[in-house]
Amino acid sequence: MALRNTTLRWGSLAQLFHWLIVALVITQFVLGALSASLPAASLKKFTWLTPHKSIGITILALAVLRLGWRWMNPTPPLPNTLKPYERGLAHFTHIALYVLLFVMPLTGWAMSSARKFPVSWFGIVQLPDFVPRSTPLYETLHTTHALLAWTLGVIAVLHAAAAFKHHFVLKDDVLKRMTPFT
């Protein structure tokens, strides 16, 4: 399979970005939920929150690379069979997913900064705090981060449901062209 996209299907690198980010985002949901269930002073919280922060920064970096790669490549078009509202909905979900891949890590990083719990990427690089220390700002960012997480969950489910509809109901190649070995 070619590395680059064609006008018919996604190349292997675009697929790798897609599925790697899917796996990492699911991991983030699990780690985020486990961490949210514990008080801040608990050492156990670090067990979940530390990899959550590192993976979040990884997703941010992957999102930058992925978007760059998308711009450098042809994008396989949506099928002509879509009704205008379906086309609009597809565009909306894709744009929202891309936006959230940036906003989720950034709000997470910002809330860590606001509370002066700096982010370390796997203990290798420490990221700078980029918002002032402020409890109300932290509270706002925390709420935003959680609300956006659920928004991301809903949109991702909608996106997956649409892919399954294409594959099982419409029986077109929309899912296949994002799937390796097909």
Added chain:
Amino acid sequence: MADSLLPKLRAGSFLVSALSLALGSVVAMAAAPAAPAHYTLDPARSMLRFSFVQAGANNTGRFGKFTTDVLFAADNLPASKINVTVDVGSLDTGDKERDDSLKGADLFDVSKFPQARFVSSKITQASAGRYEAIGKLTIRNVGKDIRVPMTFQTKVESGKTIGYMTGRAVLKRLEFGVGQGEMKSTEWVGDEVNVTFSLRLQPAT
């Protein structure tokens, strides 16, 4: 050859030390060292900070309340003295939950041990303006001798001689019992703690 040279060398070095001792006493007689100046802290322009690694990231904080008792003269180090008393409960890392956990029984246990203290026993000079204070640091009633590399400079400001002292000590929190129960683990909170200070000292009146 080396065997025959050794006694000569020994005799030589004895002569040198005897000479320098005699010379030293002459110098001492010529200029008896002045009593060191007594300084009090300018708390508004002084800083006592600490940093430690938590979950891979460097966390920083400071102690808002501490007092010093400093006697210092660069030419009279044996009579110089640096004592620092820290109100441990004044620590501030910018997050209340983290501060409360630091003040709690497993870490500083502020309700039982409200103060930490450094009392110097000896100050030596390393180079011009650079010194090392050796003394006992007591945290949680655990005393340990530490070495604190530091600098000291004076500046005349509106007719008064002001002392500026900076320094840094690297401590291991577990040696002072700062870490009981699950906090004994260094998995998430590192053992090493960096303490830095920058003091503005005014002449005591």
